[in-house]
Amino acid sequence: MTTVLKLGGSVITEKDVPEKVDDEALRMAAATLADHEDLAVVHGGGSFGHHHADRHGVTTTEGTHDAAAIRDIHGAMTRLNAVVVEALVEAGVAALPVHPLSVARRDAEATLTFPTGGVHAMLSEGFVPVLHGDGVVHADRGTTVLSGDELVVHLAEGLDADRVGVCSAVEGVYDGSGAVIDRIDSFEAVADTLDGSDATDVSGGMAGKVRALLGLDAPTQVFDLDGLEAFLEGGEPGTHIG
């Protein structure tokens, strides 16, 4: 019963302050995870990765061959990852860091390859692999951004996950009136509502998340930190997608 859990960058960092962790939120998340097994965690960049990527003009499609720029982006994300792993270990979770830049690649058609054998081996040994949005080597473009959301989808497929949880800054996917949508089973049904809802998020916002998550076999929930325990206990907090 493998679960892939995304911890949103906006949940565990203070998104408006560069490289500032939300210690209280991270500690709460770590404590909630402590009693659960067979879990792979992916966290976003929040205030760590995005501003470096912006500054260097690097996106999921625009790359760079400048190793110093990649080091800025990757370095910030590994610093955040170290803080997350540390918080989890302190909460009693057998967390191990996994850096996508070391593992993944995109070919010239932008197709992502992420060998999940190492992550699977960690799960089999009772560890909790902790991945993050990162840079990724991209044929003919140097290195582009691999977002946490793209990673969640790819990892869920690669691990044949049974459940996917996206712990975000909002309690679910909102409809036009600001109410949480209970279930989404097609993009068309919610496209108008979501269009432009997160225009400032370089990694695609809620519309992009929903579209990608709808492609998964595994049932997915989008919820906030208050819904995390319910999700890990098998419940369906927030919005069900799929």
Add this chain to the structure above:
Amino acid sequence: MTTVLKLGGSVITEKDVPEKVDDEALRMAAATLADHEDLAVVHGGGSFGHHHADRHGVTTTEGTHDAAAIRDIHGAMTRLNAVVVEALVEAGVAALPVHPLSVARRDAEATLTFPTGGVHAMLSEGFVPVLHGDGVVHADRGTTVLSGDELVVHLAEGLDADRVGVCSAVEGVYDGSGAVIDRIDSFEAVADTLDGSDATDVSGGMAGKVRALLGLDAPTQVFDLDGLEAFLEGGEPGTHIG
């Protein structure tokens, strides 16, 4: 024309002082690498990794499931790796870090799997991947040590490397009288001389290196920092193995 280059931990760190980089040696190595292409670098642990591994009783065969112990070992190695990558980038090398814990695994028979697609993609894009001795998930044993030497051999095979260089603290492999052996083509010929020569090195010492390097298809040289430029220029400094 792919080259795999090992930078020995005893070359780039002060081996007797915990977590102390030999800045001058590292700067020299980085400057020498600056003019060369199609190069994958592996560095050892020197004074960074070994004492943490010793303290926690973790070896290439004895593992641990203690995430805090793994974090100590892996954390020290990633700190050294960051310093090495930084020095290379400052010297103009397009260096990218690759953390083996994120990529590799051993099965229950201790056979190592290290998918080299990501490293190969980095080389194709003109980057210099920089790997290091690390922890590795090991079926039924948690995490064991993956030595820089083992990694060199595995990477050379995986990348189908044309040349392998081992830049060590000594100018080559010594015979019983302290002279550098020019060529070694079988372990038997040198076994008596090498036996016990590096009894204090947990990752196997020179005898282990020679035995492993003899198994490679690619021609290999063992040399010291003074021989690095000659090796990268296509020369055969130190001892030829194979």
